[in-house]
Amino acid sequence: MPTGDAAPDSQSQPHAGASSVSYENVTKRYEGSAEPAVDKLTLEVAAGEICILVGPSGCGKTTAMRMVNRTVEMTSGEIRIGGHSVRDRDPAKLRREIGYVIQQVGLFPHRTIAQNIATVPTLLGWPRERIRARTAELLELIRLDPELADRFPAQLSGGQQQRVGVARALAVDPPVMLMDEPFGAIDPINRERLQNEFLRLQAEIRKTILFVTHDIDEAIKMGDRIAVMREQGRVEQFATPAELLMEPATEFVEDFVGADRALKRLALMRVRDISLWVAPLATAGEPTAAVRAKLDSPEVEVRYPLLVDAARRPLGWLSERDLRAETVPERADSPLGPVLELDDVMRDALADLLQAGVQYAAVVDGAGAVAGILSVEIISEFLASPGAKQDELEAVERPK
Ligand SMILES: Nc1ncnc2c1ncn2[C@@H]1O[C@H](COP(=O)(O)OP(=O)(O)OP(=O)(O)O)[C@@H](O)[C@H]1O
Ligand SMILES: [Mg+2]
Known part of the structure; x- marks a missing residue:
């Protein structure tokens, strides 16, 4: 019967600097909107795991994610990082501390790759030598040729820019990373490569990652756990990929996962x-x-x-x-x-x-x-x- 190849314990341990994230009854009501964008969201993300938020457009994924670093302020409820309320943190500091990768990558066009990666360390006033060392380390981590460090973003491919975006988010070794459709703009072939690379990277860094996508296949591939959401951030099911595929909790999840879920299950198994x-x-x-x-x-x-x-x-x-x-x-x-x-x-x-x-x-x-x-x-x-x-x-x- 299944032998599995359970990884040694050390691999499943979160990175020392990874923190859990918990949402407790979190509601966001944008001004002028009758309905809340996110209504009483409760969700527990374990340290060192990739948690995927997946669901239809407008269901509140980005809103839910952005309340973590307070780029969107929650209306009520509580979000804790490593047990500490985000409300007690200075929003500007929180933003720097938490890695954030957005869909359009958002590199600064007039700054070099090295300067982009060093954005937060520079803001924090790190000494030049430390910044240089960290930048070199990150370039190696994302396997980008150090020669590209002095180029500008437009001189890189979309996939390379995306990796720089990840390096920038990782610069100060954040306890939590927020990734909003990070591979959404990349063509399918390169997307697959970036996904694989990112999983390899995550095996090393073991960060807590909130990852938004609307692609269920990406969710299944990348997620340790997946929250399937519908309108107003309502979580229909929060489960491992295998559980989702084998026991969809509701019809909505079943539809979302798709008719070919038997085949998808095979993607999770080895001979x-x-x-x-x-x-x-x-x-x-x-x-x-x-x-x-x-x-x-x-x-x-x-x-x-x-x-x-x-x-x-x-x-x-x-x-x-x-x-x-x-x-x-x-x-x-x-x-x-x-x-x-x-x-x-x-x-x-x-x-x-x-x-x-x-x-x-x-x-x-x-x-x-x-x-x-x-x-x-x-x-x-x-x-x-x-x-x-x-x-x-x-x-x-x-x-x-
Ligand atoms: N700044 C804002 N002001 C008012 N309403 C907003 C604002 N941002 C988002 N909304 C609304 O909140 C709801 C949730 O939006 P959100 O961006 O979180 O959805 P999403 O799940 O990320 O969607 P998508 O998959 O399209 O990115 C939507 O109805 C949206 O119109
Ligand atoms: Mg969004």
Whole structure:
């Protein structure tokens, strides 16, 4: 059953400087509006987690986020960062202390990349040497060539600018980061790359991040927890991505998550999280009678054996003709087809099977040795079985 690859404890610990964020009955009523933009929002964001706010346009995501750094003042309720009310903080200081990345990146066009990154440290009056060191460190963190430091934003690609925006938000090692549709303006291919990069970065920095998006796929990919919101910041469900996909709490969530949620669930799993079929193995020179006996075993679901070398690395599928000889030949009659890895994401593995037009394929471990067989049938039965939910939940509980 699911082995998972639970990360060591150290990885799941928040960064020392990460703080929890809690909303308690927070309401925002903009002047002149009859209805509140956010009505009695209660939400608990654990330190070191990415919490996604997702929901339709105008439901109050940006408003909810901006009340944290007091760029929007709440009308009533309470927001605490690391247990301390934001009301007790000087708004100007709070703004500097909390990293904020907005959709249009918002770099200062007439300042260089280095100057942009150093915005808050400069405001705080850090010594020049410390600023220079921090800027260099951040450029490395976001993997931006230090040579770009003296360019102006317009001389960078959209994706590079976005990374600079992230570096700027991280400059003073904020306890909380607010990211409002940070990848919204980037084309799909670069967006995926930035998302992956950002997840890698987050594994290192373990900040508390409030992340707004209206893209449910992005939410599922990026979030430790997701708050699905509707009008006036009403939270329909606050759950892990896996819980959302498997047990949408309301019809609204179900619609929002979409009809293809079975496929989305596969994106959260790896091949190692599912029970594979036993692979009947054969090595060159072995008597075929012994191999036939393996095929007859009740555990074996495939009709042909897999030829492997001495290290159990797969070479090809033996055919009926191969099995008519006395001993197993050196070469298999049928090609090996796709070879999957235990670490492959299940959705990619399924795509490989479908693309190759095969019903099943060999799965290998990190050393390249056969670990079992994955089939389209296993995947579809898994998605259909009621017992799957619990296994799956255990298998995909983060950290990523
Ligand atoms: N400064 C403002 N004054 C008055 N009403 C506002 C103001 N800002 C936002 N609103 C209203 O508050 C509601 C929530 O807006 P908000 O920007 O928080 O939504 P959102 O969920 O971020 O939407 P989007 O996905 O389109 O960015 C909307 O009805 C909006 O019109
Ligand atoms: Mg918004």
